[in-house]
Amino acid sequence: MSICIETKPNGQPMHFSQLGEQLRALAGQSVILQNCLGQRYIAAGQKNLRVEIEGIPGNALGAYLGEGSSITVHGNAQDATGDTMSAGSITIHGSTGDAAGYGMRGGMILVKGNAGYRAGIHMKEYGKTCPKLIIGGCAGDFLGEYQAGGIIAVLGLGTEGKAPVGRFCGTGQHGGRIFLRGDALPAELPPQVSVRNAEQADLALLLPSLTQFCEAFGADFSMLQASPYWLLTPNSSNPYTDLYAIY
Amino acid sequence: MELYVHPEFEIVRNEKKCIACRVCERQCANCAHGYDADSGSMEGYDEKCVNCHRCVTLCPTKALKIVQTAHTFRPNANWSNNTIRELYLQANTGGVLLSSMGNPRPLPNYFDRILLNASQVTNPPIDPLREPMETRTYLGKKSIPLQRGAAGKLIENLTPQIALTMPLMFSAMSYGSISYNAHASLARAATELGICYNTGEGGLHRAFYRYGSNTIVQVASGRFGIHTDYLMAGAAVEIKMGQGAKPGIGGHLPGKKNVGEVARTRMTPDGSDAISPAPHHDIYSIEDLRQLVYSLKETAGNSKPIIVKIAAVHNVAAIASGVARSGADIIAIDGFRGGTGAAPTRIRDHVGIPIELALASVDTRLREEGIRDDISLVVGGSIRSAADWIKAIALGADACYIATGALLALGCHLCRSCHIGLCNWGIATQRADLVKRLNPEIGAERLVNLVKAWQHELKEVMGGMGINSVEALRGNRLMLRGVGMTQEELRVLGIEHAGS
Numbered sequence A: 001m002s003i004c005i006e007t008k009p010n011g012q013p014m015h016f017s018q019l020g021e022q023l024r025a026l027a028g029q030s031v032i033l034q035n036c037l038g039q040r041y042i043a044a045g046q047k048n049l050r051v052e053i054e055g056i057p058g059n060a061l062g063a064y065l066g067e068g069s070s071i072t073v074h075g076n077a078q079d080a081t082g083d084t085m086s087a088g089s090i091t092i093h094g095s096t097g098d099a100a101g102y103g104m105r106g107g108m109i110l111v112k113g114n115a116g117y118r119a120g121i122h123m124k125e126y127g128k129t130c131p132k133l134i135i136g137g138c139a140g141d142f143l144g145e146y147q148a149g150g151i152i153a154v155l156g157l158g159t160e161g162k163a164p165v166g167r168f169c170g171t172g173q174h175g176g177r178i179f180l181r182g183d184a185l186p187a188e189l190p191p192q193v194s195v196r197n198a199e200q201a202d203l204a205l206l207l208p209s210l211t212q213f214c215e216a217f218g219a220d221f222s223m224l225q226a227s228p229y230w231l232l233t234p235n236s237s238n239p240y241t242d243l244y245a246i247y
Numbered sequence B: 001m002e003l004y005v006h007p008e009f010e011i012v013r014n015e016k017k018c019i020a021c022r023v024c025e026r027q028c029a030n031c032a033h034g035y036d037a038d039s040g041s042m043e044g045y046d047e048k049c050v051n052c053h054r055c056v057t058l059c060p061t062k063a064l065k066i067v068q069t070a071h072t073f074r075p076n077a078n079w080s081n082n083t084i085r086e087l088y089l090q091a092n093t094g095g096v097l098l099s100s101m102g103n104p105r106p107l108p109n110y111f112d113r114i115l116l117n118a119s120q121v122t123n124p125p126i127d128p129l130r131e132p133m134e135t136r137t138y139l140g141k142k143s144i145p146l147q148r149g150a151a152g153k154l155i156e157n158l159t160p161q162i163a164l165t166m167p168l169m170f171s172a173m174s175y176g177s178i179s180y181n182a183h184a185s186l187a188r189a190a191t192e193l194g195i196c197y198n199t200g201e202g203g204l205h206r207a208f209y210r211y212g213s214n215t216i217v218q219v220a221s222g223r224f225g226i227h228t229d230y231l232m233a234g235a236a237v238e239i240k241m242g243q244g245a246k247p248g249i250g251g252h253l254p255g256k257k258n259v260g261e262v263a264r265t266r267m268t269p270d271g272s273d274a275i276s277p278a279p280h281h282d283i284y285s286i287e288d289l290r291q292l293v294y295s296l297k298e299t300a301g302n303s304k305p306i307i308v309k310i311a312a313v314h315n316v317a318a319i320a321s322g323v324a325r326s327g328a329d330i331i332a333i334d335g336f337r338g339g340t341g342a343a344p345t346r347i348r349d350h351v352g353i354p355i356e357l358a359l360a361s362v363d364t365r366l367r368e369e370g371i372r373d374d375i376s377l378v379v380g381g382s383i384r385s386a387a388d389w390i391k392a393i394a395l396g397a398d399a400c401y402i403a404t405g406a407l408l409a410l411g412c413h414l415c416r417s418c419h420i421g422l423c424n425w426g427i428a429t430q431r432a433d434l435v436k437r438l439n440p441e442i443g444a445e446r447l448v449n450l451v452k453a454w455q456h457e458l459k460e461v462m463g464g465m466g467i468n469s470v471e472a473l474r475g476n477r478l479m480l481r482g483v484g485m486t487q488e489e490l491r492v493l494g495i496e497h498a499g500s
């Protein structure tokens, strides 16, 4: 049984602090937020909370999200979705704004549509936790900047024939993997990044996430599986070592 | 062609005293001592010495001293020896000069030109040995209106505060830039003293969660070691926007130091560089900063005060005014003499402004705007003694941060070679055999000694002024006078010249 919260009682959107207080008291439960209208920080740092959002959540949705939590958005999300999340999942049946998955170190973000600038920046993996950010449409500039781990995939659904990312993709990347579906590559890639066609063994890392993507959004798995992918990896895990003169 | 750079220091061994016990050889991680089996005597390799005094301190016969070389270029007031050496090094390597600890340049120190007041005759001094002296300090928002419930009972609406036994804390030094034992010493000492230490941006080792109520956890642009439990572990969360030693640039822990427990605590892949760039890539305005502040407040269920740390730069007063409106509870300002585990030399030595001036201008600005009580002010950046500490409080600080001073208490000899990672004192290193040299129990005891001594000095000076609570010293610039300063310097500091 899900608990319903009307986030627009008396026609006025509820303040984020009031909503946050209610959600913190509901750990361990399933919650549906109705008429969500830009409330920030929904489920920030929460563990074991399942939230379905009808409407549009505000910035920093699921920031620092912890184990056992899942967030589903039936609409678009805004900036800083899943900022520094540790675990859990965020599923967006729409697009998300800038800096989605900033510094995320675990869990999964699935975006049906597009992501703005700086998606997956500073993503890191650690031990067995490997964060995953799957974007169905396109991503803006600076995708995976300073990435130090984890998997980012941009599927470019609906923009076939064009590179699905903007400029400066993977600048400063020193760990992790970026998969770009399709034949087209961005015109220029930064010097820290190597690019090659993803092989069977590489795709094995991606397929479980694609399965989840298709389950969430009803996309065509066999088509995704049969598509070509570029794989971007860092040239070095120590990209700036030669910069300094030590004395 | 590689230009020869003559060593800066010479190892001088008194052959009459030396017993060739080889202690120096074992103690020097820079391998600046060797043993010649043929002659049965010790040798020194000057080019490897960083002047850390480890060998000097441990030599059983006190046969060693380190001297600055007398070797010189043709004396030139414009082109100093050091300037020429650095230039040669860059021509040899093409590298950005990297160094550590605080700015060593002889720039004006305003603390040294400020003098304190004392009572005579009319307002008698107080004897701190006999009378109670209050140094307890609460950091956080103070401008909360009193509210009463229906029955006239006070409604508890105070926002979260950091409670300290005195207005002093150990400032941010990450695990990675300093050792496990250094962190252990700081954590234990802070707990015993009833103050706080600060994790820096390297995360919190799981063994130190038990010191949580005396810990400030930091969030920086690289987001190292941050997860839900970490954010709840401390007494407060500090957002690092800048650091006095390197304003405008970020941190970079080389992969060779980011290994094992350090990498695990940072939650990064073993051996990869830990890069925290200058900007938080989601912060371009005070509104964006506000978003990070509130995301942390929400995560902590509004139970933790949020500190925003910035470097003292030219327009620090305007920036601080913005920070005070971001929802932060505490602003920390780090002056240009603040230390670092590694920073580009040119930035460390040339970027930023003295904390004395930054503090005075921020305090003045916040007062003028009527928002001083919305936020507490913590300052650091070379608070070297209780005298600097007291002067900073009288200039308007609610509390001070110390780091270099704390490391000196742990044995640091200010060789400014932390970035090399071979600290012979077990502080700025991750090499297990070196880390072992710092015993956290003794380290903590020495820190406690230092801070208790400073606290007593604070009480004595307060007593001399006829003040019995540190509250009454805070921002009390009438207790300060300047010597040898220009009108402009006095104006910025908001103090009178001595004699007037």
Ligand code: SF4
Residues within 6 Å of the ligand: B011, B027, B028, B029, B030, B031, B032, B033, B048, B049, B050, B051, B052, B053, B054, B055, B056, B066, B424
């Ligand atoms: S680096 Fe330190 S231990 Fe080594 S010779 Fe110099 S002063 Fe002695």
Ligand code: SF4
Residues within 6 Å of the ligand: B052, B100, B101, B407, B411, B412, B413, B414, B415, B416, B417, B418, B419, B422, B423, B424, B425, B426, B427, B428
């Ligand atoms: S911490 Fe160690 S390496 Fe750094 S200045 Fe002090 S003694 Fe030297």
